[in-house]
Amino acid sequence: MDEGCYKGKVALFAFNGDPICFAHVLINALDLREKNYHVKLIIEGSATKLVAELADPEKPFAGLYERVKEACLIDCVCRACSAKMGSLKSAEDQGLPICDELMGHPSIARYLEMGYTVLTF
Template sequence: MNKTVFFAFTGNMMCFQHILLNALDLDSKGKEAAIVIEGEAVTLMQKLEESNNKHYFEAKKRALIDCICKACSAQLGVLEYNQELDIPLKGNMSGHPAMESYIEQGFQVITL
């Protein structure tokens, strides 16, 4: 399997850090990796943007963060902030990014 997408759901920074590390590792080994930020994880964006988190900024630079959930951003009050980031907001499944879209493209889906 050469394509992996990580769906980040929890608002736990430690869990998200491991998603970043794994996506960067796969990418550095020539595998395709993507990160979808869903659920409570959408609330981490401001903390990450204001941090010195080298893994976040490297993943952003490599365009590994595919999108942020539009519906969750709205529901959790961070839509305006997340709209200003250089990361697409997606919501093709009742306002949420659909896993099916990634499966159709041959991605293995991992949720955390």
């Protein structure tokens, strides 16, 4: 879809590693996309551990995570945090983009400069 056809641009930064909190970010990402927003999900902080955990289809919220991946809503996973949480290899194996432009982390400023509204969770 043409960039001009969207209602707006939203970057969702997921920091919280609690699975229930992360599930809400996933639900909102899908909802925003369905409502015609351009959505980018950035996985940061302790939430990066869930990249490895939710790759297991038996885990709660794994299906929701898979839907978000299939919709190509994950813009990047933090290199520094995923390395610290032990999930960097899993993120790479899943083919997820890795960001590290801000001392090993994704830059919020980059998304603001591209015109995204940034929400943190």
